[in-house]
Amino acid sequence: MLTIGVLISGKGSNLQAIIDAVGRGEITGRVAVVISNKADAYGLERARKAGIEALVIPSRGKERTDFEREVAEALESRGVELVCLAGFMRVLTPYFIRRFKHRIMNIHPALLPSFPGEDAQGQAFAYGVKVTGCTVHFVDEGVDTGPVIVQIPVEVREDDTADTLSGRILEQEHRAFPRAIQLFAEGRLQVTGRKARVLPARR
Numbered sequence: 001m002l003t004i005g006v007l008i009s010g011k012g013s014n015l016q017a018i019i020d021a022v023g024r025g026e027i028t029g030r031v032a033v034v035i036s037n038k039a040d041a042y043g044l045e046r047a048r049k050a051g052i053e054a055l056v057i058p059s060r061g062k063e064r065t066d067f068e069r070e071v072a073e074a075l076e077s078r079g080v081e082l083v084c085l086a087g088f089m090r091v092l093t094p095y096f097i098r099r100f101k102h103r104i105m106n107i108h109p110a111l112l113p114s115f116p117g118e119d120a121q122g123q124a125f126a127y128g129v130k131v132t133g134c135t136v137h138f139v140d141e142g143v144d145t146g147p148v149i150v151q152i153p154v155e156v157r158e159d160d161t162a163d164t165l166s167g168r169i170l171e172q173e174h175r176a177f178p179r180a181i182q183l184f185a186e187g188r189l190q191v192t193g194r195k196a197r198v199l200p201a202r203r
């Protein structure tokens with residue numbers, strides 16, 4: 001059983017997708033703790049409803065490494081093996097990333113390396129690409145640059161707005177994140193350089 005910690009900053013629909021996938025047995029693990037840097041994140045409510053410990057660790061006004069040390073200690077004291085960034089809107093420093101090397105996953109609403117950074121859906125829409133999507137990747141010391149684990153494409157329709165496109169990307173995010181977590185839980189992800197290789201399922 002994989003012990004998962006989820007970091008959020010907002011509404012937490014990806015967190016909900018993870019909780020639901022655990023509930024259906026599609027992730028052989030459990031979410032031990034949800035941590036938000038924002039006290040008003042709706043995802044905290046989702047965690048509590050699911051009986052999961054929900055912590056607020058404010059980032060504001062703190063040195064980055066002080067904030068990250070608090071988060072790391074909260075995760076480690078609960079035995080977290082995999083850290084999932086589910087709409088966590090802070091860039092982590094090398095200090096935190098090294099402490100959880102190859103054990104942090106992020107979901108990004110574009111097909112990386114296209115459209116890294118903020119508002120990836122809006123960037124893709126404004127650029128006029130015909131296909132975008134979502135990416136789950138391991139977090140390295142860059143912004144949205146780590147080894148790719150799962151990607152799901154989403155077609156851009158002629159009548160899309162940035163909002164309708166974001167909505168369809170989000171649906172795919174909810175499939176992609178649990179899938180990536182389960183690959184990790186099954187020990188099927190092997191990172192070599194900038195690639196995450198998906199090993200075949202053991203029989």
Ligand code: GAR
Pocket residue numbers: 008010011012013014015043086087088089107108109117118119120170173
């Ligand atoms: C998701 O679309 C996620 O991909 C994005 O924030 C949203 C969070 O939604 N993350 C990033 O843009 C990270 N750079 P949620 O709180 O409903 O899961």
